[in-house]
Structures are given as C-alpha cells and as structure tokens.
Amino acid sequence: xxxxxxxxxxxxxxxxxxxxxxxxxxxxxxxxxxxxxxxxxxxxxxxxxxxxxxxxxxxxxxxxxxxxxxxxxxxxxxxxxxxxxxxxxxxxxxxxxxxxxxxxxxxxxxxxxxxxxxxxxxxxxxxxxxxxxxxxxxxxxxxxxxxxxxxxxxxxxxxxxxxxxxxxxxxxxxxxxxxxxxxxxxxxxxxxxxxxxxxxxxxxxxxxxxxxxxxxxxxxxxxxxxxxxxxxxxxxxxxxxxxxxxxxxxxxxxxxxxxxxxxxxxxxxxxxxxxxxxxxxxxxxxxxxxxxxxxxxxxxxxxxxxxxxxxxxxxxxxxxxxxxxxxxxxxxxxxxxxxxxxxxxxxxxxxxxxxxxxxxxxxxxxxxxxxxxxxxxxxxxxxxxxxxxxxxxxxx
Amino acid sequence: xxxxxxxxxxxxxxxxxxxxxxxxxxxxxxxxxxxxxxxxxxxxxxxxxxxxxxxxxxxxxxxxxxxxxxxxxxxxxxxxxxxxxxxxxxxxxxxxxxxxxxxxxxxxxxxxxxxxxxxxxxxxxxxxxxxxxxxxxxxxxxxxxxxxxxxxxxxxxxxxxxxxxxxxxxxxxxxxxxxxxxxxxxxxxxxxxxxxxxxxxxxxxxxxxxxxxxxxxxxxxxxxxxxxxxxxxxxxxxxxxxxxxxxxxxxxxxxxxxxxxxxxxxxxxxxxxxxxxxxxxxxxxxxxxxxxxxxxxxxxxxxxxxxxxxxxxxxxxxxxxxxxxxxxxxxxxxxxxxxxxxxxxxxxxxxxxxxxxxxxxxxxxxxxxxxxxxxxxxxxxxxxxxxxxxxxxxxxxxxxxxxxxxxxxxxxxxxxxxxxxxxxxxxxxx
Numbered sequence: 001x002x003x004x005x006x007x008x009x010x011x012x013x014x015x016x017x018x019x020x021x022x023x024x025x026x027x028x029x030x031x032x033x034x035x036x037x038x039x040x041x042x043x044x045x046x047x048x049x050x051x052x053x054x055x056x057x058x059x060x061x062x063x064x065x066x067x068x069x070x071x072x073x074x075x076x077x078x079x080x081x082x083x084x085x086x087x088x089x090x091x092x093x094x095x096x097x098x099x100x101x102x103x104x105x106x107x108x109x110x111x112x113x114x115x116x117x118x119x120x121x122x123x124x125x126x127x128x129x130x131x132x133x134x135x136x137x138x139x140x141x142x143x144x145x146x147x148x149x150x151x152x153x154x155x156x157x158x159x160x161x162x163x164x165x166x167x168x169x170x171x172x173x174x175x176x177x178x179x180x181x182x183x184x185x186x187x188x189x190x191x192x193x194x195x196x197x198x199x200x201x202x203x204x205x206x207x208x209x210x211x212x213x214x215x216x217x218x219x220x221x222x223x224x225x226x227x228x229x230x231x232x233x234x235x236x237x238x239x240x241x242x243x244x245x246x247x248x249x250x251x252x253x254x255x256x257x258x259x260x261x262x263x264x265x266x267x268x269x270x271x272x273x274x275x276x277x278x279x280x281x282x283x284x285x286x287x288x289x290x291x292x293x294x295x296x297x298x299x300x301x302x303x304x305x306x307x308x309x310x311x312x313x314x315x316x317x318x319x320x321x322x323x324x325x326x327x328x329x330x331x332x333x334x335x336x337x338x339x340x341x342x343x344x345x346x347x348x349x350x351x352x353x354x355x356x357x358x359x360x361x362x363x364x365x366x367x368x369x370x371x372x373x374x375x376x377x378x379x380x381x382x383x384x385x386x387x388x389x390x391x392x393x394x395x396x
Numbered sequence: 397x398x399x400x401x402x403x404x405x406x407x408x409x410x411x412x413x414x415x416x417x418x419x420x421x422x423x424x425x426x427x428x429x430x431x432x433x434x435x436x437x438x439x440x441x442x443x444x445x446x447x448x449x450x451x452x453x454x455x456x457x458x459x460x461x462x463x464x465x466x467x468x469x470x471x472x473x474x475x476x477x478x479x480x481x482x483x484x485x486x487x488x489x490x491x492x493x494x495x496x497x498x499x500x501x502x503x504x505x506x507x508x509x510x511x512x513x514x515x516x517x518x519x520x521x522x523x524x525x526x527x528x529x530x531x532x533x534x535x536x537x538x539x540x541x542x543x544x545x546x547x548x549x550x551x552x553x554x555x556x557x558x559x560x561x562x563x564x565x566x567x568x569x570x571x572x573x574x575x576x577x578x579x580x581x582x583x584x585x586x587x588x589x590x591x592x593x594x595x596x597x598x599x600x601x602x603x604x605x606x607x608x609x610x611x612x613x614x615x616x617x618x619x620x621x622x623x624x625x626x627x628x629x630x631x632x633x634x635x636x637x638x639x640x641x642x643x644x645x646x647x648x649x650x651x652x653x654x655x656x657x658x659x660x661x662x663x664x665x666x667x668x669x670x671x672x673x674x675x676x677x678x679x680x681x682x683x684x685x686x687x688x689x690x691x692x693x694x695x696x697x698x699x700x701x702x703x704x705x706x707x708x709x710x711x712x713x714x715x716x717x718x719x720x721x722x723x724x725x726x727x728x729x730x731x732x733x734x735x736x737x738x739x740x741x742x743x744x745x746x747x748x749x750x751x752x753x754x755x756x757x758x759x760x761x762x763x764x765x766x767x768x769x770x771x772x773x774x775x776x777x778x779x780x781x782x783x784x785x786x787x788x789x790x791x792x793x794x795x796x797x798x799x800x801x802x803x804x805x806x807x808x809x810x811x812x813x814x815x816x817x818x819x820x821x822x823x824x825x826x
Binding site for chain 2: 080081083084112118119121132135139141143148151152310311314344349350352354
C-alpha cells in the first residue's frame with residue numbers, strides 16, 4: 001500500500017466490502033439478494049462473458065462463478081484427468097458441496113471445450129437444475145452471427161421466463177443496459193486511474209473491485225465503483241518507479257490474489273489486464289439506436305465492440321494487433337503472459353501474441369499458474385528480473 | 397490412414413491396399429498442384445465440406461490426417477519438439493504442434509512429397525475449439541485467406557431450425573463465395589448434387605460395415621480396423637467414385653468374412669477366437685498404434701463399436717448427404733458430428749451401442765491432447781456403468797506425442813480389465 005500508516009485509507013471500507021464479496025464462496029450476498037427479492041432467480045455463469053443486462057431485465061441476478069480459488073478439492077478432482085485445467089474441478093466441488101445451491105440455474109458460455117463439456121456434466125449431475133449453453137457467435141456479420149445470437153438470447157429468455165423470471169420487455173432491457181453502461185463507465189474511470197496513477201489503485205484492489213461486481217446488480221456495482229473512484233483520488237500517494245506491464249491470459253480461471261500481489265511486490269504496476277474479462281468484453285457503452293430493439297442492440301454490441309481475446313475468432317487483421325495497441329495506450333513497458341495451466345485458448349493464443357509483440361519491440365515474459373497455487377517465489381523472481389530489465393535497459 | 401510404423405509387419409486387407417493407392421495418388425496430385433494451377437484448401441475432418449471443395453475443383457489437405465500419419469511413421473516427436481522450441485506450450489494439442497513442426501520442417505507429406513501451401517484455410521468450427529486457434533496459427537504462417545464456418549453446438553442433441561439456418565446462411569453467403577473466389581469459378585450445384593449422391597452411396601456401405609459388428613463373431617474391429625475404414629470418407633474422398641468403389645469393396649470383403657464366419661483382420665492376421673466384445677470411446681494413440689491394437693487383439697478382444705470413427709460423420713442413425721437439399725444436408729452433417737454432441741447425447745449414443753452391439757465392456761482411451769473428447773469422460777464412465785451394468789475401463793495416452801504413451805502401464809491396465817471381465821463371467825466378484 002502507498003498510504004501512510006497514520007492516515008485512514010478512504011478506500012478501505014469499500015475495498016473490504018469487495019474482498020468480503022469475492023471471498024465468500026457460499027455466496028452470502030446472493031442469498032441476501034434472494035431473500036430481499038422473493039421469487040426472483042439467481043443465475044450463475046461461467047467466464048468469460050454473458051450479456052448480464054438480459055438477466056437483470058428479467059428480474060434475475062447474474063452471478064459470476066470463477067471457481068473455488070485455493071479451496072481443498074476432493075470430489076471435483078475425481079471427475080477430471082490431470083491434464084484438465086483447475087476451474088472445472090473447483091466449480092464442481094462447490095456445487096457438490098452445496099455452495100452453489102442458491103443459484104437457480106447456470107449458464108455455460110462458449111469459451112472452450114472444457115467449459116462446454118462442464119455444461120454437459122452439469123446436466124447429468126444436476127438434472128433438476130436449469131442450465132444452458134450459450135453459443136456465442138464466431139461469425140460477426142449482423143445477418144448471420146448477429147441473427148443467430150439474437151435467437152440464442154431469445155431462447156435463454158424463454159427458458160428463464162418458463163422458470164418464473166419476469167418476461168423480457170424492451171423498456172426493462174433498455175434500463176438494464178443503462179445500468180450496465182454506468183457500470184462500464186465507472187470501470188473505465190478506474191482503469192484510467194490505474195493507467196495514469198497506478199499507485200492510487202493497485203491491481204489487487206482493482207481486481208477485487210471489479211470481481212465483486214459479478215455478484216451484485218449493475219447499478220449497485222456502479223455506485224460502489226464511483227465511490228471507490230472518489231476515495232482513491234483522495235489517497236495520499238507517492239510515485240513508485242515500477243515497470244508498467246499489461247497482464248494477459250487470466251481471463252477465465254483466476255490467479256490467486258497473492259499472485260497478483262507478488263507481481264506488484266516484484267516491481268510491476270499492472271496497468272491493464274484481462275482478469276475476469278466479462279465485464280469488459282464489450283468495449284465502450286452498449287449503444288441502442290433510435291427505434292432499435294434493445295435485444296438486437298445487445299447482440300450488435302457483442303459483434304461490433306467485442307474485445308479481442310483468445311476465445312473470439314479474429315477474422316481480419318493481425319493477431320495481437322489489439323494487444324500491441326493496448327500496450328501503447330496504457331504506456332506499458334512490457335507484457336506479462338499469465339495463463340492457467342492447460343488453458344487451451346490462452347496457451348494456443350500466446351505464440352501469436354508474442355510474435356506481434358516481438359514485431360513491435362515490446363518485451364514480454366510468461367508463466368503459468370493454477371487457481372490454487374501456493375508458491376510464488378519463482379514467479380516473484382521472474383517478474384522482478386523482468387521488471388528490472390525493462391526499467392534498466394528497456395528490454396527483457 | 398494406411399501407413400504404419402511397426403516393428404513387425406502387419407497383415408492387411410485388400411481394401412487397405414486400395415486405400416493406400418488412393419492416398420498416394422492424392423498426395424501426388426497435391427505435389428503437382430502448383431505446376432498444374434490447382435488450388436489447395438486446408439480443412440478439418442469433423443464438419444469437412446469435401447463435396448463442396450471437390451465440386452469447385454479444389455484439392456483438400458487435412459492437417460489432422462497429416463499429424464496422425466506423422467505419429468504412425470515415428471516423425472511426430474521431432475515435429476512436436478520443433479513447435480515447442482518455437483514457443484508452443486507443452487500443455488496444448490499435439491496435433492497442432494505436430495502440424496506446425498511439420499510445416500517448419502519443410503511441409504513434407506507423409507508419403508514424402510512436398511505439400512503445397514494453402515490458397516485458403518477452410519475453418520469448419522465443429523465440436524473443437526482448438527480448430528479455431530489452429531487455423532489462426534496457420535493463417536499467421538501462410539498469410540492466406542480464411543473461410544470460417546461456425547457450427548453451433550448440439551447441447552440438447554437436437555438440430556434446431558435456427559442452427560440449420562445459421563449454417564446454411566454462412567455456407568451460402570460467406571463460405572461458398574470465398575471458395576469460388578479461390579477456385580476462380582462459380583459453384584455448379586448440379587456437380588455438388590452429383591457428389592452428394594456419391595457420398596450417400598458410400599455412407600450406405602459404411603453403415604452396413606459398422607452394423608456387421610452386431611454378429612458373433614464380429615467380422616470387423618470397429619476401432620483399430622475402423623480407423624482404416626473411415627480413412628476415405630473422413631478425408632479427401634467423400635463424394636468421389638473412388639470412395640464409392642472403396643466402400644463397395646470393403647463391404648464385400650466384410651460380407652465374405654461373415655459368410656466364412658471369420659473375425660477381423662488384425663496386425664497378426666485373422667483374429668482367432670472372439671473372447672471379448674468392447675465399445676471404445678476416444679481417439680486412438682497413433683505413435684504406438686499397432687502395439688496398442690495388439691494389446692487387445694492378442695487377448696481376443698474385438699471392438700464392436702467406437703465413437704472416434706464417428707467424429708467425421710455420424711451415419712448410423714440414418715443421416716445421409718442429400719443432393720435434393722445440398723446446403724441443408726451439409727449443415728446437418730456438420731452439426732451431427734460426434735464431438736459436436738452434448739455430453740448427455742454422447743452417453744446416450746454409447747449406451748445404445750453397448751446394448752445394440754452386445755458389448756461385454758466399454759473402454760475409454762482418454763487423450764491428453766483433446767479436451768473436446770476428454771473433459772467429462774470420467775463422468776461418462778460412471779454413468780454408463782450405472783445405466784448398463786457393463787464395466788468400463790479407462791486409460792490415458794495421447795494422439796501423437798509418444799511421451800504420453802506408457803506402454804507397460806497401459807498394457808497392465810488393459811490386461812487387468814480383461815481379467816476382470818473374465819472374473820465377472822465366472823461369477824466371481826471383480
């Protein structure tokens with residue numbers, strides 16, 4: 001932390017609340033929301049992206065499920081071979097332990113074959129609970145992928161309505177999109193603070209603030225982020241001469257918070273990242289044109305403004321060009337690739353991104369992690385060496 | 397899929413010799429393609445659009461087939477090492493790394509001829525996320541256009557009108573125009589229909605071959621032998637007269653074995669007594685393919701059905717390519733490939749096959765490279781045992797990375813499993 005010991009941290013209370021939300025595997029906040037909204041549905045979803053306004057417009061609470069962190073895995077391991085990533089194991093462990101019972105359903109978006117097949121396992125293991133696979137389009141033509149995606153969203157809306165959700169109505173969806181845009185604006189403001197004054201808001205804190213929002217309604221999260229933005233601006237800070245890095249690859253299975261802290265302690269200011277990318281998958285606001293069906297607008301936003309990530313087919317241009325652009329925009333000195341072990345999308349993407357960075361003269365380093373990793377010394381040494389190299393010599 | 401890297405010569409059927417000649421001719425055509433002005437399309441096995449490619453006079457290259465052939469010929473370890481040296485992770489699909497390594501080593505085909513670079517990458521995104529990344533990687537290397545076909549996943553085991561319409565519209569509005577641009581000519585729908593009709597004839601004969609395994613003894617091995625049977629229809633030959641002739645000959649060969657009451661041909665010659673009837677889930681290991689096969693065949697174990705032989709098309713339930721509905725039937729074909737089915741549908745299919753083919757057991761070869769197949773297989777194992785009462789076996793290996801084929805360990809597991817089947821027959825508790 002960069003605050004002095006004597007002055008109270010104006011952001012502490014909000015950050016403590018965010019941390020409590022994120023660390024509560026039993027989803028107490030979701031239970032409280034359901035108690036306060038009898039009959040409403042809480043719908044879990046796996047990373048990366050689901051169109052949260054759709055759920056909120058139907059009176060549902062979309063709930064991000066990011067695995068179990070460093071919890072002990074007993075039953076979950078018995079369903080997966082050693083070469084499968086960790087997040088499906090801990091997610092099943094949570095479900096089998098009853099920690100996800102508060103959820104009325106689960107959405108499995110099309111991120112990779114493992115999460116897709118986890119959706120099938122869910123159907124077999126929990127046949128009485130609602131679950132759906134959301135087939136995000138890889139064709140981005142409005143009349144092709146866009147049309148299909150609207151049909152997908154309509155299918156899920158029908159499913160939810162059949163289970164007691166409020167019928168989808170354009171005014172409610174418009175309002176939910178408005179809430180989502182406010183949240184997006186607040187996130188963008190925090191991102192700007194991190195880029196411009198990274199000592200005001202550390203990556204660990206931004207991580208908690210962002211991830212907490214996957215457990216509460218968008219309007220509540222937006223309020224929280226706006227207050228956090230005001231609070232961190234009041235923080236007395238000091239300039240730290242760290243290396244500025246962009247971190248990529250951790251968009252699904254999440255690294256332990258201690259790992260992010262380790263990178264910071266090793267001299268890296270993480271000025272941009274793709275942690276739990278879902279809330280940032282749409283770049284900029286979701287715009288609804290005059291007279292446009294808001295559901296079509298929600299689909300159009302995904303087609304036209306989707307972030308370039310490993311799970312999205314890049315039809316045109318050069319792979320990695322958007323990463324190079326992010327490095328430039330954030331004024332980063334280099335890139336840290338941090339992919340979960342056995343994460344096909346991230347690890348298959350990485351050589352292409354590295355090639356783009358090499359061509360642009362951007363230094364980079366890489367390591368793998370697992371959500372339950374407990375040893376960070378090697379990563380600290382690697383990140384420290386990288387940070388020193390880019391600061392001292394401008395290249396790793 | 398005809399070659400083998402074996403220390404002992406393997407016995408072969410007539411149809412295998414025909415297939416070997418077909419594949420050799422195809423690689424020769426590819427080697428001459430540049431000189432003859434023919435254009436080349438790289439594409440994948442599941443969801444392949446071979447009739448469309450052929451109707452436009454384009455030549456297909458199947459990188460998966462090249463990778464498995466490299467595995468069988470003992471070349472994949474070197475290619476994988478080449479790719480890993482270039483920065484590809486040890487965690488990811490070894491087909492991809494084998495292909496990348498082969499390309500970096502001169503792109504020499506399994507038969508020794510040089511493969512031409514692609515004029516277009518036809519990315520049929522069917523049942524396997526890695527396909528998308530694979531062709532993104534190849535696009536970066538070859539700098540050629542890509543035609544992407546996003547095939548929705550059959551979560552509920554049902555092809556909805558929305559799914560079919562989406563695939564048809566992509567074929568009509570994007571895939572065909574891109575193929576036409578490369579071919580330099582318009583698609584002749586009459587020619588496409590002719591080829592689809594040829595496909596259906598070959599598919600009829602293939603299904604007849606599969607169904608022969610209901611007999612005792614089974615005249616075929618539907619996994620180890622089956623991977624040869626699907627060679628032409630999974631690769632460059634569906635929709636050709638060559639494929640029709642191959643499947644006719646194969647069917648006659650199998651019918652002849654039925655008349656004689658013979659079992660399948662194995663690497664050691666005709667199988668003696670059929671002692672165990674198995675259903676197998678998952679792809680084979682290619683680097684020790686014949687060793688793997690012999691672990692079963694030398695114990696009298698015959699595979700009567702397998703799911704791997706359905707990744708390039710699932711014809712058992714009546715699907716046929718239909719010249720009267722060309723684009724619709726291509727769409728339904730892509731949607732229906734085995735790994736494009738939700739896990740519950742895959743379990744249902746296996747359960748049917750265990751019952752229909754009167755299997756004594758089922759076996760899962762879980763390969764490290766293929767999460768599309770592998771994620772969920774341990775639950776499939778439990779569910780199938782529960783539903784059928786038939787015991788399952790489980791081993792782990794890989795497609796083309798020999799580091800992940802532990803021969804002694806796998807052989808022990810196979811033998812223990814077969815002994816357990818014996819014990820159950822004898823009425824003893826396993």
